[in-house]
Amino acid sequence: MNIQIRERPDAASSTGIKTAIADCDIHPARATKDELYPYLAKRWHAHLETFGIQAYQGMMEGPPYPKAQPNASRRDAYPPEGGPQGSSLSFMQKQHLDPNNVALGVLNPLATGQGLRNQDLAGAVCSAINDWQIEKWTSKDSRLKGSVVVANEDGASAAAEIRRRAGDKNFVQVLLLSRNVEPLGQRRYWPIYEAAQEVGLPIGVHAFGFGGNPITASGWPSHYIEEMVGHSQCQQTALASLVLEGVFERFAKLKMVMVEAGFGWAPSLAWRLDKVFARLHSEVPHLKRKPSEYIRDHIWWTTQPMEDPESRDHLFQTIEWIGWDKLLFATDYPHWDYDEPSRVLPAGVSDANRQAFYLDNAKQLYGIA
Amino acid sequence: MTSPIAGGVDCDLHPAVPHLTSLLPYLNDYWRDQVTTRGMTDLISQSYPTNSPISSRPDWRPAQGKPGSNLADMQHQALDRFGTAYGICNPLYGVQMVFSEDMADAFCRALNDWLVKEWLDKDDRLRGSIVIPVQSIEKAVAEIERCAQDQRFVQVLMLVMGDMPLGKRHYWPIYAAAERLGLPIGIHAGSAYHNPPTSVGWGSYHIEDYVAQAQAFQTQLTSLIVEGVFARHPKLKMVMLESGFTWLPPFLWRLHKFWRGVRMETPWVDRAPLEIVRSNIRFSLQPVDAPPEPETLNRLFDHMQSDELLLFSSDYPHWQFDGDEVLPQGLSQELVRKIMIDNPHATYPRLKVGHDPERWPPVFGQDHAQN
Numbered sequence: 075m076n077i078q079i080r081e082r083p084d085a086a087s088s089t090g091i092k093t094a095i096a097d098c099d100i101h102p103a104r105a106t107k108d109e110l111y112p113y114l115a116k117r118w119h120a121h122l123e124t125f126g127i128q129a130y131q132g133m134m135e136g137p138p139y140p141k142a143q144p145n146a147s148r149r150d151a152y153p154p155e156g157g158p159q160g161s162s163l164s165f166m167q168k169q170h171l172d173p174n175n176v177a178l179g180v181l182n183p184l185a186t187g188q189g190l191r192n193q194d195l196a197g198a199v200c201s202a203i204n205d206w207q208i209e210k211w212t213s214k215d216s217r218l219k220g221s222v223v224v225a226n227e228d229g230a231s232a233a234a235e236i237r238r239r240a241g242d243k244n245f246v247q248v249l250l251l252s253r254n255v256e257p258l259g260q261r262r263y264w265p266i267y268e269a270a271q272e273v274g275l276p277i278g279v280h281a282f283g284f285g286g287n288p289i290t291a292s293g294w295p296s297h298y299i300e301e302m303v304g305h306s307q308c309q310q311t312a313l314a315s316l317v318l319e320g321v322f323e324r325f326a327k328l329k330m331v332m333v334e335a336g337f338g339w340a341p342s343l344a345w346r347l348d349k350v351f352a353r354l355h356s357e358v359p360h361l362k363r364k365p366s367e368y369i370r371d372h373i374w375w376t377t378q379p380m381e382d383p384e385s386r387d388h389l390f391q392t393i394e395w396i397g398w399d400k401l402l403f404a405t406d407y408p409h410w411d412y413d414e415p416s417r418v419l420p421a422g423v424s425d426a427n428r429q430a431f432y433l434d435n436a437k438q439l440y441g442i443a
Numbered sequence: 444m445t446s447p448i449a450g451g452v453d454c455d456l457h458p459a460v461p462h463l464t465s466l467l468p469y470l471n472d473y474w475r476d477q478v479t480t481r482g483m484t485d486l487i488s489q490s491y492p493t494n495s496p497i498s499s500r501p502d503w504r505p506a507q508g509k510p511g512s513n514l515a516d517m518q519h520q521a522l523d524r525f526g527t528a529y530g531i532c533n534p535l536y537g538v539q540m541v542f543s544e545d546m547a548d549a550f551c552r553a554l555n556d557w558l559v560k561e562w563l564d565k566d567d568r569l570r571g572s573i574v575i576p577v578q579s580i581e582k583a584v585a586e587i588e589r590c591a592q593d594q595r596f597v598q599v600l601m602l603v604m605g606d607m608p609l610g611k612r613h614y615w616p617i618y619a620a621a622e623r624l625g626l627p628i629g630i631h632a633g634s635a636y637h638n639p640p641t642s643v644g645w646g647s648y649h650i651e652d653y654v655a656q657a658q659a660f661q662t663q664l665t666s667l668i669v670e671g672v673f674a675r676h677p678k679l680k681m682v683m684l685e686s687g688f689t690w691l692p693p694f695l696w697r698l699h700k701f702w703r704g705v706r707m708e709t710p711w712v713d714r715a716p717l718e719i720v721r722s723n724i725r726f727s728l729q730p731v732d733a734p735p736e737p738e739t740l741n742r743l744f745d746h747m748q749s750d751e752l753l754l755f756s757s758d759y760p761h762w763q764f765d766g767d768e769v770l771p772q773g774l775s776q777e778l779v780r781k782i783m784i785d786n787p788h789a790t791y792p793r794l795k796v797g798h799d800p801e802r803w804p805p806v807f808g809q810d811h812a813q814n
Contacts, residue, residue: 142705256644257651287644290662291634291655293607296670297708300608302701303665304642306694307658311641314654319647338693346657346687346732353496353762354650383696388746392693411704 093429094177095415096436098376099280099333099404100166100218102181102211103145105157113202113209118195129189130255130286139298143410151408159408163214170407171217174415177433178442179218180246180404181207182280182333186223188251189284196225201235204245212244219440221249221278229265236269246440247276251283252305252335258312259319267325276329276374276439279312281305309335310343313373317347320360322368329439330373334406337375338383341395344369370397374439376404377431378413386420398427402436445770447755449526451783452794455631455684455727455756456521456569458562459511460486460536460554469553469560477546486537486550489640490633490652491761497653500762510760514565521759522568525769529787529794531570532562533600533631533684539577540635547576548586555590563595570794572600572629580613584620591624597793598627598682603659604634610663610670618676625792627680627725630663632656657732660686661694664724668698671711673723680790681724685758688726689733692746695720721749725790727756728770728782729763737773744778754790755783 104110111119126134143149145158151169153162160166171179187199200223207220222239224232239245248270256262258279270277282305288294289304309332322328347365355361361368375396383389393401405413419428436442460466463485467475477483491498499510503520511517522530538550551574558571573590575583590596599621607613609630621628634652639645641655642662660683673679698716706712712719733740744750757769770779788794 142708253643257641257646258643260647285644287639287642290608290642290666291604291638291640291659292609292663292666293605293638295608295662295666296611299669299701299705299708300662300665302705303698304662306697307661308642310658311646311651311655312643314651315641315643315646318651318654336693336697338696339690342657342687342689342693342732343654345689345734346654346730349730349732350497350650350653354653356496357648357650379697379700381693381696382700383692383746384748388692391742391746411701 092175093432094175095403095432096178096180097174097176097405097407098180098331098402098436099378099406100179100181101160101407101409102183102207103158103160103185105161110199110202110206113205114198118198121195128191130191130284139301142298146410147408148410148412163211166407167215170405171215176217178436178440180278180436180440181211181218181220182249182278183207183221183223184280184282188223188226190225193225193228193231197228197231197235200225204235204239208244219246219442220244221247222275223249224266226250226263226266227255229262233265233269236266236273236275240273245275246442247278247331249278249280252279252281252309252312253283253287253289254285256285257315259315259317259321261319264321264324267321267328271325271328276331278331278333279309280333281309281335305334306336306339310339313369314343314347317365317368318358318361320358322372323360323362328372331376331402331439332373333376334378334404336379336381337377337396337401338381338392340369340375341392374400374402374435376402377418378404378406379411380413380418386422389420390422398430399435401431402439403432444768445772445774445779447525447767447769448779448783450528451526451755452787452791453521453525453527453530453757453759454682454754454787455729456517456530456532456759457511457535457761458514458517458532458558459509460534460557461508461512466550466553466557469556470549474546474549474553486540488535488537488540488633489636489649491535492649495649496762498762499760500765503760514562517759518566521757522566524767525757527568529570530568531572531597531791532558533572533629534558534574535631535633538574539602539605542637544576544579544582547578548582551576551586555586559593559595570595570597572596572598573626574600575617577601577605577614577617580616584616587617587620587624587626591626594793594796596626597791598629600629600631602633602635603630603656603663603686604638604640606635606637608663608666610666610668610672612670615672615675618672618679622676622679627682627790629682629684630660630686632685634659656685657687657690661690664694664720665698668716668719669702669709669712671709673719674711674713677723679723682754682790683724683726684756685730685761686726687730687732688747688753689731689743691720691726691752692743717748721751724752725754725786726752727758728753729756729758731763731771733771735772737771740771741773750778750781751786751789753782754787
């Protein structure tokens with residue numbers, strides 16, 4: 075797999091004007107291991123050299139579920155000047171942003187301080203990543219916008235970092251991951267939600283993360299594909315936790331984006347929540363509305379990896395259950411399961427829905443003129 | 444309302460063990476002594492707190508004792524009411540939850556014997572599931588082989604949340620025994636609580652645990668399919684019990700997409716996930732996690748792309764529906780017949796085999812080997 079047997083159309087040379095799109099999930103990478111050092115205090119350089127990064131999982135190098143290709147990224151996305159995929163702005167512009175007419179690209183850095191066990195290090199690395207996003211990416215290409223990454227297990231540190239970035243137009247959201255030490259609705263994470271609501275940033279919850287819990291409720295599975303598919307189930311339970319803990323009741327203006335976790339499961343989860351809530355609402359009296367109503371009002375969904383049923387009617391019916399106004403197009407560049415913008419939506423979508431799907435929903439949510 | 448038709452198979456009934464002392468007659472001297480000396484009183488899982496609204500429909504809740512603990516109630520409220528020809532008993536007593544595999548084995552054997560004497564022997568319509576001590580493969584297989592001599596045991600029962608994902612090779616001797624003996628594996632909602640009850644940790648509420656059952660079933664289906672259980676055991680049927688089913692189509696879209704992308708990792712998976720589900724996996728009807736409008740539900744059935752996946756269930760005495768609305772509105776008569784009769788009989792071959800009391804030498808209490 076992933077051996078290119080068919081030439082990918084060279085987007086750069088295609089003729090005609092493409093409609094502008096928003097890409098709500100782009101993963102910037104560091105070209106070298108020490109690219110972050112200028113943004114970190116000296117003590118952390120020595121710490122990292124001596125002890126490395128210790129997350130809530132056992133491997134110092136390499137993942138326990140090896141990816142199916144290097145860096146889980148496209149083999150054609152290595153920059154000509156070297157470094158891993160996604161580490162060069164000029165090559166990202168040439169390969170993706172320019173030819174696909176990306177008007178808004180939301181950066182979601184994944185290798186940050188999130189999921190680290192040492193909370194001081196986590197906070198330092200996250201803050202450094204945020205500075206790095208500005209200096210390397212958003213200040214050099216105004217189409218790109220950053221995500222504020224935070225030490226997710228340390229509410230006070232995370233809230234301080236969010237407030238430090240308040241009003242900074244380089245950032246359009248706060249980024250969390252779905253897998254944490256506890257389900258995301260738990261109170262240890264509420265300072266993050268309070269700060270995000272205060273500064274007016276949505277929270278993106280990207281699939282993945284390290285929290286120390288097995289990726290199934292029945293223990294650790296064997297294969298990479300189980301981890302890949304399992305992120306969707308993690309996202310479902312994380313969202314159920316957010317709803318049932320009353321996060322959207324308490325933080326009524328908070329908006330959240332489910333990133334790279336699928337959206338096809340949303341209707342079934344919402345129906346299940348409503349059905350069980352009808353029986354068990356006395357256990358969660360802090361909820362004033364049906365669970366599905368919180369989801370409808372507070373949750374947006376990025377599209378990649380796009381739901382891909384055999385019948386396009388099944389796709390359209392599913393989207394109608396969620397709402398065309400809630401989907402945000404994303405490619406996941408430069409990862410291997412990248413969605414090609416021109417091939418994601420089947421024929422039969424109205425111009426208005428197409429425009430909302432590819433661009434307008436994102437501009438509205440992220441406050442981009 | 445869609446009316447049930449007579450002669451159906453109710454694939455998910457929950458007879459309740461009144462108290463741990465109810466099992467004492469089915470334990471040997473050693474374990475009977477352990478229970479009394481150590482002051483053990485009951486084995487009730489957090490998955491189904493006795494007084495939770497989920498655990499019993501209000502009008503099915505007895506004045507005293509646990510819901511589902513009385514045969515006459517079950518006959519009156521479910522078997523007679525829905526014209527059931529066969530009812531499959533899936534006991535949810537917390538016998539798999541203890542961490543000692545020896546104790547779990549003793550309790551499982553007692554529970555299975557209790558089911559025979561207190562339920563199956565007292566109503567010809569009832570059939571049973573074999574509860575197994577999953578922590579010990581050797582003991583689990585032995586218990587399957589022991590109980591399978593009685594044709595009224597029609598399936599092996601496991602919980603959806605245990606120690607390891609169910610596709611793991613560790614469990615395959617269980618599947619080999621089940622396939623050989625014509626027993627589907629029933630996987631029921633519930634956790635042994637040997638792992639956190641969600642894949643992102645411990646939540647705060649019972650309602651979270653219950654909602655999360657659906658996600659646990661999804662991860663188990665992934666495991667069972669990609670580990671290659673059905674390539675090795677093509678005749679083995681597995682039944683997801685109290686799992687919900689409306690999550691299945693989008694789950695399969697995602698699994699299929701990633702399988703196409705990284706199938707080199709699991710080359711033994713010789714068919715597409717959807718095909719494997721169609722041939723080997725079934726789902727109990729209740730709960731129906733969908734809005735009440737027939738139009739939406741029929742769209743969901745269309746998304747499932749098969750009318751052979753669902754098996755009738757009341758989930759008695761759990762509270763999944765009110766009145767006689769055991770079937771959701773808007774089902775065609777043809778689909779009702781498939782769900783209530785054809786699909787269960789195609790899944791449980793032992794239903795067709797008559798019960799022969801001579802072939803079931805009961806092995807009770809004192810005769811159990813001490814572990």
